[in-house]
Amino acid sequence: MxxxxxxxxxxxxxxxxxxxxxxxxxxKDKPVVVCSKTFHLHKDTARGVISAASYPARKFGLHSAMPLAEAKRLCPDVVCLPMNKTLYKQVSDNIIKIIQNHVKTVQQVSIDEAYVLFKDTVKTFDEAAECAREIKKEIEAVERITCSVGIAPNKSVAKIASGFQKPNGLTVVHPEEVADFLSPLPVTKIPGVGKKTSETFDMMRIQTIGDLAKADKRQIYEKLGRQGMAFQEIANGIDVSQVMETADVKSISRFYSFNPYTNDSSAVALGVESVSEEVHMILMQKRMFFKTITVGIRYADFTTLTKSKSHTVHTSDIFFLKRHAKDMIEELMANNETNKKIRQINIGVSNLKKTDVNQMQLTDFF
Ligand SMILES: [Mg+2]
Known part of the structure; x- marks a missing residue:
């Protein structure tokens, strides 16, 4: 086994x-927030958005993405500091190096977050926890800040576990504990479930992850499509996504096979829709933006056409991806004079960029 x-x-x-x-x-012990953009300390002219709130600030209800004006209202004594991105990046790089020293693979997903695979010598969850303690200790000794850690059999559960006992937490979820751990938690704890999705779940009377795990599959698919199915898998403790060394991700692409082969444009459009969603979901998991879209058609006789287009700015907009992918596939299909049937379409994005510090809080999916 x-x-x-x-x-x-x-x-x-x-x-x-x-x-x-x-x-x-x-x-120390003061309500401190770090703010994006310019800000003014006068209550009436407070501008900008919170990027990070200290734990004392959180006690007043302050949190990231909150407009500063609101923060001043809730906590008039709040200390607002401007972002010092260069410093944060430097600290982040140091921390990643510390982690890399202890483990086999590090996938950094944002400036302050990473997934990790342990060295082959770490064979049990207890050994993993011991390694985590060493990493936490070293980060605290060298950088004098704390982190929270989750250890689990897959990425989603590990991510949920790291948020379970903050700050300075260490939560280990053994494989046989996954169901009991997830089931009472609110469904919003699932990475990627935002306001809109949780409203949909609310309407379906799905409140906890346990509710979602048991919910009717067909109903989930009707309301939330493939993404809903993916959330349900996570609720059932299933997540096969891999921890990938950060530098490895140069492009993301997925294909869609038609069975039977087709040249019907509405069937193809549905395929484009579905595969675009899949690519977009991976982008979200990796917190990446793209600039280039590449599409391909493989015909029944295996002839293959591809087309690539680069845009001027990085984006993660799913509607943008769908629209352009659809247009490009249609352009390729227009050359199909012999009316051959299509066996497969392919959609990929490249020219990828990590979501940067500013964008991170606005599109805080995970
Ligand atoms: Mg964090």
Missing amino acids: AADKIIMHIDMDSFFASVEIRDNTDL
């Missing part, structure tokens, strides 16, 4: 705020 996979998710605790507080001990 193959050994269970052991995956760790590491998430720095209110990262930007922690770095600021570490460098200015006067701020």
Whole structure:
């Protein structure tokens, strides 16, 4: 029998705020927020959005993505600091190096978050927890900030586990505990379930992850499509996505096979729709933006046509992806004079870029 996979998710605790507080001990125990864009300390002219809130600030209800004006209203004594991206990036790089020293594979997913695969010598969850403790200790000793860690048999559960006991947490979920761990948690704890999706779940009377796990599959698909199905899989403790070394991700592509082969444009459009959603979901999981779209058609006789188009700005907009992919596939199909049938279409994105610090809080999917 193959050994269970052991995956760790590491998430720095209110990262930007922690770095600021570490460098200015006067701020310790004060409600501190780090803000994007310009800001003014006068209540009436407060501008900008919170990027990170210290734990004392969170006690007032402040959180990332909250407009500063609202934060000032809830907590008039809040200390607002501007972003110091260069510093945060430097600290982040140092932390990643520390982690890399202890493990086999590190997939950094944002400036303060990474998935990790352990070295082959780590064979049990207890050994993994021991390794996590060493990493936490070293980060705290060298960078003087804390992180929270989740260890689980797959990425989604590891991510949920790292958020389970914040700050400075270490949560281990053994394979046989996954169902009991997930089931009472609110469905919004699933990475990627945002406001809109949770409203849909609400209407379906799905409140906990356990509710979602048991929900009617067909109904989920009707309301939320393939993404809903993916959420349900996660609710059932299933997530086969791999931890990939960050530098490896240069492009993302998926194909769709027609059975039977077809040249019906509406069938092809449905295929484009579905495969675009799949590509988009991976982009979201990896927190990446793309600039280039590549599409391909493979005909029944295996002749293959491809087309590639680069756009001027990076985006992660699913409607943009769908629309352009559809147009490009249609352009390829227009050359099909002999009316051959299509066996497969392919849609890919490349020229990828990690979501940067500013965009991260606005599209905080995970
Ligand atoms: Mg964090």
